[in-house]
Amino acid sequence: MAPGAVLWFGDPMSAVPLRKNSAATATGERVVSVLGATGSIGDSTMDLIRLGKDRYRVEAITAHQNVEGLAKLAREFNVRFAALADASKLGALRDALAGTGIECGAGENAIIEAAARPADWLMAAVSGAAGLKPALAAVDRGTTIALANKECLVCAGDIFMQRAAKAGARVLPADSEHNALFQALSSGNREELTRVIITASGGPFRTWAVADIENATLAQALKHPNWSMGQKITIDSASMMNKGLEVIEASYLFALTPDEIDVLVHPQSIIHGMVEFSDRSVVAQLGAPDMRIPIAHCLGWPERITGPSQKLDLAKIGQLTFETPDFARFPGLRLAYDALRAGNGATTVYNAANEVAVAAFIGQKIRFGAIARLVEATMNAVVRDGSAHTPANADEALAVDHIARKTAEALLPQIALKAS
Numbered sequence: 001m002a003p004g005a006v007l008w009f010g011d012p013m014s015a016v017p018l019r020k021n022s023a024a025t026a027t028g029e030r031v032v033s034v035l036g037a038t039g040s041i042g043d044s045t046m047d048l049i050r051l052g053k054d055r056y057r058v059e060a061i062t063a064h065q066n067v068e069g070l071a072k073l074a075r076e077f078n079v080r081f082a083a084l085a086d087a088s089k090l091g092a093l094r095d096a097l098a099g100t101g102i103e104c105g106a107g108e109n110a111i112i113e114a115a116a117r118p119a120d121w122l123m124a125a126v127s128g129a130a131g132l133k134p135a136l137a138a139v140d141r142g143t144t145i146a147l148a149n150k151e152c153l154v155c156a157g158d159i160f161m162q163r164a165a166k167a168g169a170r171v172l173p174a175d176s177e178h179n180a181l182f183q184a185l186s187s188g189n190r191e192e193l194t195r196v197i198i199t200a201s202g203g204p205f206r207t208w209a210v211a212d213i214e215n216a217t218l219a220q221a222l223k224h225p226n227w228s229m230g231q232k233i234t235i236d237s238a239s240m241m242n243k244g245l246e247v248i249e250a251s252y253l254f255a256l257t258p259d260e261i262d263v264l265v266h267p268q269s270i271i272h273g274m275v276e277f278s279d280r281s282v283v284a285q286l287g288a289p290d291m292r293i294p295i296a297h298c299l300g301w302p303e304r305i306t307g308p309s310q311k312l313d314l315a316k317i318g319q320l321t322f323e324t325p326d327f328a329r330f331p332g333l334r335l336a337y338d339a340l341r342a343g344n345g346a347t348t349v350y351n352a353a354n355e356v357a358v359a360a361f362i363g364q365k366i367r368f369g370a371i372a373r374l375v376e377a378t379m380n381a382v383v384r385d386g387s388a389h390t391p392a393n394a395d396e397a398l399a400v401d402h403i404a405r406k407t408a409e410a411l412l413p414q415i416a417l418k419a420s
Contacts, residue, residue, distance in 0.1 A: 030056050032299075035115060035134055036125030037061040038069040040230045041148045041174070044291045045123045046073060048299055051308060053077075060114040062126065062134075065089050071096035078102075081117055083110035085130065112137045121299065123174065124149050127232060128355060129401045132156055136394055142167040146298035148174040150245045154351040156397035157252030158390070172298040173253055177246050179294035180273030180285035181254065187275065187283040196256060197274040197282075198246055199266040200325065201226050201289075203238040206267060210329050214369030218361070221368060226269040226289045232358055239371050240325065241354050244336025248347045251340055258340045263333060265323040270312070288312055331372040339379065345388040345400045346379060352404035353378035356412070366416045374415045378408040 032049065036042045042063075049056045058077040063070040065086035074082040074097060083105040084093055090106035097104055105113060108130075115122060115134040123146045124135040131149035138145050140163060147153075152160050164171050173179045177198045185193075204223045205213045221238040222231065229237070236242035247261050264274075269289040276282045287293045288310050296307040314320075327334040332354070339346040356378075357371040366374065382388045382404055391397035 033060040033119040038063040041125035184275040184283040216368040240330035241332035349404040356408035
């Protein structure tokens with residue numbers, strides 16, 4: 001191992017660093033960029049940067065189509081470059097930033113440009129498969145990436161991690177669960193690992209009967225008991241598809257087999273992840289349900305920074321409880337394990353079909369219970385016709401994603417009819 005190199009967890013080529021390395025500690029100003037700056041993760045990230053303005057300079061920020069929100073942030077942080085994914089909003093963004101000297105752009109290439117601009121640290125929080133190419137642009141620069149986009153790994157995990165390792169990029173998990181595992185894993189070595197345990201709140205339907213879950217409304221699905229998140233991820237949490245995506249993500253991030261990943265329902269959302277070692281010691285990471293905690297860990301890494309989140313008062317909480325996840329009520333979680341074991345691009349299909357299903361549910365085209373049925377039907381159909389395969393590059397991953405979406409859309413009327 002070269003002097004000053006970081007010890008890696010899992011495969012020697014893994015891009016997920018295990019232990020701190022004092023030689024890598026940042027000194028002076030850290031240049032950062034935030035993809036998805038106006039979303040829930042972006043908002044928490046900008047809040048942390050705001051609290052440490054003397055430590056950070058913002059190079060680039062992006063949003064989907066929120067002109068006003070992006071322009072406000074661009075002005076506040078005096079960024080070098082601001083970009084919108086929606087190409088039709090370029091004129092409006094230029095007008096909003098007139099006279100500031102801030103460069104701006106719009107469209108897919110502009111988002112990729114934002115990711116490719118020089119920065120020491122980048123938050124990848126663009127949701128969906130659309131976040132893959134921008135994140136890879138940052139990976140190829142060899143920068144430190146705080147990854148909050150599950151789809152990068154679910155759609156193209158092998159590609160993403162291999163390119164990160166080749167470029168010398170560090171991938172820091174910004175999701176609360178994977179960040180918890182990342183912290184806990186530093187207590188041992190790969191050969192000592194028995195399993196990791198990802199916790200799940202159980203969402204708003206944790207105690208509901210199957211029949212009631214089937215007919216849950218959008219308003220009910222959006223009432224998460226612990227977390228304040230965007231619409232898509234909140235619905236995924238209600239169906240536990242989000243936890244399925246996290247299982248897949250953990251497999252790629254930490255070089256784990258499906259049998260080395262367990263899920264445990266923990267309604268209080270205080271323990272976010274645990275790691276069990278061969279001596280049966282279990283190391284857990286705890287914290288209040290506040291996304292600023294894992295983001296702060298990533299933003300300060302390899303040091304820790306002072307965060308604004310509330311202190312954890314276990315005496316006030318009183319008790320922590322745990323349950324085994326019910327695959328009968330939440331089949332989306334079972335399907336994630338099926339996809340991991342199937343390989344050949346099945347995880348890409350799983351994610352794409354779920355995005356179509358959630359959009360259909362929001363649009364009142366299918367019932368809540370039909371989300372998992374559409375995903376399963378899509379996975380079966382794509383495997384049967386041979387369209388699924390392990391992608392060799394980002395374009396192939398997006399091609400499989402496209403096929404899966406088209407298949408899911410074609411199956412929608414059939415699934416909707418069965419649910420009626």
